[in-house]
Amino acid sequence: MEEKKRQRELEKQRIQELLAQYRGVWVFIEAKGSKVEPVSLELLGAGRTLADKLGVELAGILIGDQVEGLAPTLFAYGADLVYVVDAPIYHHYRTEPFMKAFLHVAEKYKPEIVLFGATTNGKDLASAVATDLKTGLTADTTILDINVEERLLEASRPAFGGNIMATILCKTNRPQMATVRPKVMKALEPDYSRQGRIIREEVDVKEEEIHTKIIDIILESNKKANLEEADIIVAGGKGLGDEKGFQLVHQLAEVLGAGVGATRDVVEAGWISHPHQIGQTGITVTPKIYIAIGISGAVQHIVGMQNSGMIIAINKDPNAPIFDVATYGIVGDAFEIVPKLIEELKTRLYGVVQHA
């Protein structure tokens, strides 16, 4: 018995000593051309809080082709230092070379926490490197916290279709890794007087060793609903009855010069295409104003729009959950209210004379 207890103590001590070798908070920086992806700046904001609480430095890890010039931006948004792996082989994102570069730097400098944006490439890279580092990776985190005593990252994520939240911990391995949804964390106000250190790393990767080649990149900007950039979004739900009823949303959006959003039920009914779907299985948006018409407010929809600046809900059911998140609510029939609203706005904005 005594022997077993002693061994357990020793094992615990061994793990503690191992974990103590890892220090610092890192954010994987995604950059497209000369622009840093917004999610990376948001994660620097979140990472800053974690690093301050732990009393360690916040680093960005930047892999790409001629990307070193982005370092000042990363300092402005909160990084203390930036690891840069800069070479033509990283011109486009590919798993293998990025993974090799990341592993090289992570194994050398041993961060205790690494955050990645839950984007196509962020998730791809995080999943690959976590496997090689034999550590835990929390997916699609929406809440980050830290247990300072145990230096334990508490990453919470929606589960079972958003019905519950689960806090995932990684107690015995390092680094603690998480992918984090875009638009749920807040970037800091940039301060361009902030300075930092740049640490350049050379990694030995040769093109011949890489199994993949990018033949072409096809961007379909016209297919995108461009809701990410809209200041105002007018979104409609099943409460509008049919495709014809849904035209009300388009009309109001037209008057306000707004983007058009929809619930999944509306997309599945075919009233509008998938790029307009907002929510867990659609896109996340953060406009200044979000107007929800005939939308019940299911959690899967709410997660995609709850961080909007102002939420206005129009629904005939006073108990609809959408009112729990709305800044202003109107209980009533959309077919009565919205046409009146359109007329009122037209008069005020365009001076159109109201019909009798």
Add this chain to the structure above:
Amino acid sequence: MHILVCVKQVPDTKNAKLDPVTHTLDRRSTTAITNPDDTHAVEEAVRLKKRYGGTVSVLTMGPPQAVATMRHCVQLGADRGFMISDRAFAGADTLATSYALSQAIEKIAREYEPIDLVITGKMTIDGDTGQVGPGIARRLDIPPLTGILKVEEIDVEKKKIRVHRKIEGGYEILESTLPALITVDKSINKVSRASLPNMIRAARYQPVIWSVNDLEGIDRNQLGLKGSPTVVGRIFPPPKPTGGKKLEGPVENQVKELTEILLQRPEWIKKRA
């Protein structure tokens, strides 16, 4: 060509009910289904077999009732099914899951025929991480190609594959050597109806079932709960945001009030020319 597809049996979260007290899934309220993305993965494998010839194997890790998912895959046109089923696998996170699956894949490649292409779904509707596919690829040391929208071409002789991979705002055309692993997006195909012969075959189909003892040389420390660095610390209901103000009075007044609110910041409104 030998294509291996990983499929998972999942609770149908669409109809899932949650225990209002514990906030955990009430398993009795749910039916088990084949993970939706995985049915597209099987469909794609069967289509590629039609184009290039070969065999489609499917593999699952799960409890004994996952046999139903193996049969479903045979209905969809898979040639044979493999299951790894053992208490030792229970409680696995994605690191332990990808380890166990990759060990089974290596055994299949050794004892049946070498594998040219592994296909997994992009993500499941229960764990919903999308981490298992890339994890398996790393374990097997083959390139992971994630979020594939289309397989353009396979050159069986030269062992090359050309795919369309989804990226933000479009897609990229990617070429890779084989063997490789692709994870597929639902939009890659429409799942065909099961043919009568496949349905008949599926009804009696028995997959090969392996326990942990059948996987020679496997490291038990990397399996199940023991091999999982992540643990679920706590489960709680999503934070409930607090609502604001409901506008009152006659509709006309409400509309006027709302108009004022919307016009507070005219610069947000993009007026038509």
